[in-house]
Amino acid sequence: MLARIPATAAQELELKFQLGVGALEALQGEAFPVDQAKVSQLHAVYFDTASLALRDGAFSLRVRRKGSSYIQTLKHRASGGIFDRDEWETQVPGPDLDLTALTDTPAQAAVGGAPLAPVFSVEVERRVHLWVRGDVRIEVSFDTGLIVAGDRQEPVAEMELELLSGPPQALFDLARELLGKAPLTLAFESKAERGYRLVGHDGVAALKAQNTAISPTITGGEAFQRIARDALVQIAGNARLLQRAHNPDVLHQMRVGLRRLRAALSVFRGMLDPEGLNAARSETRWLAGELADARDFDVFLQRAATPDEIDESAGRTAFFRALRIAQADAYEHALAAVRSDRFRALLLMLGEWVEVGGWQRLANDRERALREGPVTALAAPVMDRLDRRLRRRSHKFREIDVEARHDLRKLAKKLRYAAAFFGGAFPEHPKRRARFIAALRTLQDHLGELNDMAVARTIAMRAVGRRSGELAFAAGLEVGRLTHDEDVVIDAASDAFKAYRKVRPFWSLPGDRKKDLNLSRPRLQSA
Numbered sequence: 001m002l003a004r005i006p007a008t009a010a011q012e013l014e015l016k017f018q019l020g021v022g023a024l025e026a027l028q029g030e031a032f033p034v035d036q037a038k039v040s041q042l043h044a045v046y047f048d049t050a051s052l053a054l055r056d057g058a059f060s061l062r063v064r065r066k067g068s069s070y071i072q073t074l075k076h077r078a079s080g081g082i083f084d085r086d087e088w089e090t091q092v093p094g095p096d097l098d099l100t101a102l103t104d105t106p107a108q109a110a111v112g113g114a115p116l117a118p119v120f121s122v123e124v125e126r127r128v129h130l131w132v133r134g135d136v137r138i139e140v141s142f143d144t145g146l147i148v149a150g151d152r153q154e155p156v157a158e159m160e161l162e163l164l165s166g167p168p169q170a171l172f173d174l175a176r177e178l179l180g181k182a183p184l185t186l187a188f189e190s191k192a193e194r195g196y197r198l199v200g201h202d203g204v205a206a207l208k209a210q211n212t213a214i215s216p217t218i219t220g221g222e223a224f225q226r227i228a229r230d231a232l233v234q235i236a237g238n239a240r241l242l243q244r245a246h247n248p249d250v251l252h253q254m255r256v257g258l259r260r261l262r263a264a265l266s267v268f269r270g271m272l273d274p275e276g277l278n279a280a281r282s283e284t285r286w287l288a289g290e291l292a293d294a295r296d297f298d299v300f301l302q303r304a305a306t307p308d309e310i311d312e313s314a315g316r317t318a319f320f321r322a323l324r325i326a327q328a329d330a331y332e333h334a335l336a337a338v339r340s341d342r343f344r345a346l347l348l349m350l351g352e353w354v355e356v357g358g359w360q361r362l363a364n365d366r367e368r369a370l371r372e373g374p375v376t377a378l379a380a381p382v383m384d385r386l387d388r389r390l391r392r393r394s395h396k397f398r399e400i401d402v403e404a405r406h407d408l409r410k411l412a413k414k415l416r417y418a419a420a421f422f423g424g425a426f427p428e429h430p431k432r433r434a435r436f437i438a439a440l441r442t443l444q445d446h447l448g449e450l451n452d453m454a455v456a457r458t459i460a461m462r463a464v465g466r467r468s469g470e471l472a473f474a475a476g477l478e479v480g481r482l483t484h485d486e487d488v489v490i491d492a493a494s495d496a497f498k499a500y501r502k503v504r505p506f507w508s509l510p511g512d513r514k515k516d517l518n519l520s521r522p523r524l525q526s527a
Contacts, residue, residue, distance in 0.1 A: 020183025060192035136166030315470035
């Protein structure tokens with residue numbers, strides 16, 4: 001008779017790392033000798049409906065062969081967790097699914113009776129070691145092999161640390177120790193997620209931001225973790241893809257993930273420990289700076305007129321050649337950062353801080369209230385403060401210089417991210433929320449276009465350098481084409497500010513907090 005694990009979710013605590021060049025040899029030499037490993041060959045087939053309903057519900061379902069036995073496993077990642085997943089396991093007699101094992105699991109509703117069929121497979125050799133220190137027991141696994149979807153395949157070279165006993169902090173302590181011995185990069189994409197990307201023929205497509213689920217009932221601490229986790233997934237996933245192809249959209253989405261994380265640091269700073277917050281701000285600022293030039297060159301070239309739109313001259317040809325050379329150099333600079341020890345340490349530091357950082361142990365009454373109280377108590381005052389600042393400062397939009405305009409754009413972007421983060425926490429006025437976010441999006445589009453114009457001048461100068469003559473003349477002409485309608489865009493941005501000031505916020509402050517914080521809204525004025 002086959003043993004069956006009860007249909008209740010067990011929680012898996014693990015960290016996954018991509019193995020860099022030489023990492024496997026370095027770690028399996030002294031730390032984890034090959035001759036002391038438990039070696040097995042694993043073949044797993046992943047199943048889904050024709051419409052990939054399980055993937056869309058954040059599930060993965062596989063049957064794995066290990067030796068002569070078969071294990072069916074259903075996993076679920078509901079909120080972008082870094083190292084926790086719900087898991088249901090069942091021993092089965094062969095490679096086929098046991099559909100009865102899905103009964104009373106969340107996947108049953110996702111499938112809805114649709115037939116399940118194989119979609120891709122994973123074949124790896126696994127070497128397993130048991131790491132023991134005091135009461136801490138961690139399973140250390142090295143997986144090497146292939147993910148196969150039809151005629152497409154992708155290599156696997158991973159290390160996983162799974163906590164068997166002891167506190168979650170122990171996972172990060174061991175990870176940091178191993179990071180000092182070998183190039184390891186914290187990874188969040190599972191083999192299943194990578195397999196689905198191959199199935200969709202989008203193996204190098206950019207990873208976009210997920211809609212983080214923030215409900216009125218979760219705490220401020222839970223909200224911060226969910227938002228930060230999703231941002232880290234976006235940053236790390238696109239960093240891996242950037243090393244496979246110089247894809248402007250991948251670079252852009254990596255920067256979006258960084259901006260979302262930096263916005264979260266600002267929004268939640270009232271409940272975060274200063275040491276961890278300062279380290280996170282410093283390292284993410286460094287990374288954003290390393291990626292900035294490559295993105296600026298991408299934007300310039302994307303906005304520039306194509307040869308069939310304008311007469312090509314020798315000077316213009318030379319200018320664009322210089323631009324592409326500078327763009328390639330900027331990408332190499334960005335890639336050097338992504339491949340660096342500093343980036344690997346940054347990901348591990350952020351992952352550790354988000355999951356088990358000192359902010360969770362702050363005993364101050366205010367910090368604890370923000371962390372443990374409902375997220376709405378934190379979100380409403382933060383958004384109200386940002387909203388008031390943006391409304392107040394926008395009245396002088398036409399009078400401010402480029403630098404002040406850039407600061408105003410960053411403020412609008414921070415409010416837009418906050419509104420996106422917390423939209424689900426204030427479900428009472430969905431139409432008002434939609435109008436508010438739409439007004440911010442339009443405003444941000446115009447401010448972004450003005451910023452692109454300002455950056456275009458800097459980028460052109462950087463590509464030309466000290467050269468003059470026909471090359472510099474061509475650069476001036478191109479910048480002129482890109483910025484000729486600046487006054488029109490300024491008018492559009494001013495109108496967008498007027499429209500924004502007419503929309504009502506979708507959140508509400510507790511009555512006692514409104515008086516204490518002096519958050520009365522200023523009288524609306526015309527621009």
